[in-house]
Structures are given as structure tokens and as C-alpha cells.
Amino acid sequence: MSLHAAARVGVVVPSGNAAAEPEIGTLVRPALNVHTSRFPVLPGRDLRERLDVYNEQLPAVVAGFGGLALDAVVVACSGSHYLLDPDGDRALCEKIGADAGAPVASSTLATLDTTGDLGITDIVLVSPYQPWLTDLSAGYWERAGLRVTQTVKVRAGDRYSPYDVTTRDLVDQVNEAAPADDAVLLLTGTGMFTFEALRQLGADNRRTLLTSNICSARWALKQAGRDVPQGEALWPLHRLAGSAA
Numbered sequence: 677m678s679l680h681a682a683a684r685v686g687v688v689v690p691s692g693n694a695a696a697e698p699e700i701g702t703l704v705r706p707a708l709n710v711h712t713s714r715f716p717v718l719p720g721r722d723l724r725e726r727l728d729v730y731n732e733q734l735p736a737v738v739a740g741f742g743g744l745a746l747d748a749v750v751v752a753c754s755g756s757h758y759l760l761d762p763d764g765d766r767a768l769c770e771k772i773g774a775d776a777g778a779p780v781a782s783s784t785l786a787t788l789d790t791t792g793d794l795g796i797t798d799i800v801l802v803s804p805y806q807p808w809l810t811d812l813s814a815g816y817w818e819r820a821g822l823r824v825t826q827t828v829k830v831r832a833g834d835r836y837s838p839y840d841v842t843t844r845d846l847v848d849q850v851n852e853a854a855p856a857d858d859a860v861l862l863l864t865g866t867g868m869f870t871f872e873a874l875r876q877l878g879a880d881n882r883r884t885l886l887t888s889n890i891c892s893a894r895w896a897l898k899q900a901g902r903d904v905p906q907g908e909a910l911w912p913l914h915r916l917a918g919s920a921a
Contacts, residue, residue, distance in 0.1 A: 682709045683900035686741050686749040686778070687892075688734070690726075691717045692839060693867040696752035696889055702871075703893035707902040708747070713740045715753070723755070723806065730756040735772050738780065748899035749773070749780040750892045752866040755805065757782040758812040762820040779899050783866050783888040786895035788820055790886060791860075799886075800826040800855045802846075802863045804838040813864055828853040830868075838865040846873040857881035864888055 685708045689696045701710045715737055718726050730753055738749055749772075751757070757765045765782055773780035781789070791799070799817065801824050803810040814824045830849045832840035846868070855861060861877065863870050866888045874885050 679709060682706060683747040683902065684709050684711055684745065685896040685900065686738070686744070686746045687712045688715065688737055688749065688751045688753065689713075690715050690730070690753050690867065693752065694839065695869045696866040696892075699869070699871060699887075699889040700750070700752065700893045700896070703890065704896055704902075708896060708900055711741065711744060711746070713737050723809070727753075727756040727759055731759065731768070734768070735775065738772050738776050741776070746776070746778045748896045749776060749778055750786060750896055751780065751782040752889070752892055754783045754813070754864050754866055754888050755809055757784040758809060758816045760816075762788065762816060765816075781892075781895055781899075783892045784816065787862065787864075787886065787888060787891040788822075789895050789898075790891040791822060794884070796822070796860050796884070796886075798823045798825050798860060799862045800824075800828065800853075800859045802828045802830060802850055802861055804830045804832070804836060804841045804846075804865050804868050806836045817862075825859070826853065826855055828855070838868040841868050843869070843872045843876075846870070847876045850877055855883070857883065860884040860886065862886045866892070 685704060687696060687700055687710055689712060691714050697710060697712055715730050718729055765785055769780045769782055769785060799822050801814055803813055810829055814827060817824055828850055830841055830846055832845055861883055870887045878885050
């Protein structure tokens with residue numbers, strides 16, 4: 677498929693997020709071209725304050741795509757949408773989508789779309805967030821009808837920082853928590869690199885591995901009328917593709 681013929685997905689990310697664009701881009705190309713818009717830098721604000729502002733500024737950030745014709749827009753920031761209940765999340769995205777002329781979903785709504793398609797009801801939540809935000813995340817999923825059977829809190833060294841979690845941090849701490857071999861693992865946080873860890877966490881077991889970025893990519897492909905890619909070339913999606921077929 678030529679670059680000109682590919683559909684277009686807009687991805688909205690926090691300023692310091694280095695993982696969302698390369699992971700989502702890897703999963704959707706060549707079917708979709710990725711175009712990004714970043715939330716503004718907010719110096720002097722703590723995390724909770726930044727997340728509140730992200731929700732307030734989201735309409736303007738999406739409007740910043742201007743006349744670029746998009747087939748879908750993904751808000752690759754889970755944390756700000758955990759501040760909303762699922763109904764509030766959906767209402768916000770639907771309103772912005774109506775104004776933008778393209779479907780809009782947060783990574784959280786994209787995850788619910790994936791779990792709904794795959795008939796998933798129970799999850800092991802793997803979270804790199806500060807504990808208060810992990811608790812909000814678990815509450816969001818429970819209100820959406822998912823049962824959180826186990827929570828794995830992942831640290832980067834001795835602190836909670838999604839952007840700084842390494843593959844070794846992630847693999848070691850999930851393995852230490854010993855989720856079942858047939859569990860559904862939801863790795864939340866669009867800013868945490870996951871691909872190399874998924875290869876290890878999915879080896880020699882029957883786990884279904886979901887991440888915020890995988891679910892965002894899957895939703896965008898659906899909205900653009902493209903098939904979910906299959907095969908080893910896009911390893912993190914191969915189980916989802918098989919389950920959804």
C-alpha cells in the first residue's frame with residue numbers, strides 16, 4: 677500500500693511520552709499513517725494537576741489537527757481518563773469526535789472495545805503508576821464491568837515512573853507476582869515500553885497479553901476498516917488477531 681493511499685490515525689500524547697508513537701505506529705503500518713499532536717508542557721504541576729488539565733485541553737488539542745482528514749483519533753493517555761468514569765470518558769470522546777468529524781477514543785475506551793470483542797471479563801492489572809492512580813485504574817475497570825483479579829504494581833527501580841520502566845523491571849516484577857498461565861494481563865500506561873517484555877511474559881504459557889497501545893492500535897484499525905494484522909512480524913497482536921478471527 678502506498679503512503680498516499682493509507683488511512684490516517686491521529687494520536688494525542690503527553691509531551692514526555694516516548695512509547696506511544698513507535699508502538700502504535702509499528703502495529704498499524706502500513707495500513708495507517710500516524711499523525712500526532714501533543715498535550716502542552718505544564719511545568720510546576722504535579723501529576724494529578726497535569727491529568728486534570730489534559731482533560732480540559734483535549735478538545736483544543738484534537739482541534740489542532742486542523743484540516744488534516746483523519747479516519748480515527750486515539751488519545752494515548754490512560755491516566756487522565758481514569759479520572760473519569762467509563763460513561764464520562766465515553767461522553768467526552770463522543771463530543772470531541774462529533775466536533776472533529778472522526779471517531780475519537782481514549783486508550784481506555786479502546787481497551788474496553790478489545791475486551792468486549794474478545795469476551796474478556798477478568799484481568800490481571802499490571803500498572804506502573806503511582807499507587808493512587810493504580811487504584812483509580814482498578815476502579816475504572818471494575819465500573820466498566822471487568823473484574824480485577826490481581827494487581828501488579830511495577831516500579832522503575834525504587835519509584836513509580838511509567839516512562840522509566842525497563843524491560844527487566846517489567847518482566848521481573850510480573851514474574852514475581854506469578855499470575856496464572858492462562859490469565860489475561862492488561863499492561864496499562866501508553867508511556868511504558870512493552871514489546872520486548874511481552875515476548876518473555878507470553879513464552880511457554882497461554883496468557884492473553886493486552887496493553888494500552890495494542891488496544892489503541894486495534895481500535896484504530898477497526899475504525900479505518902482495516903484488518904487486524906496477523907503473524908510473527910507483529911508479535912504482540914498475534915494472539916488478539918487469532919482470538920478475534
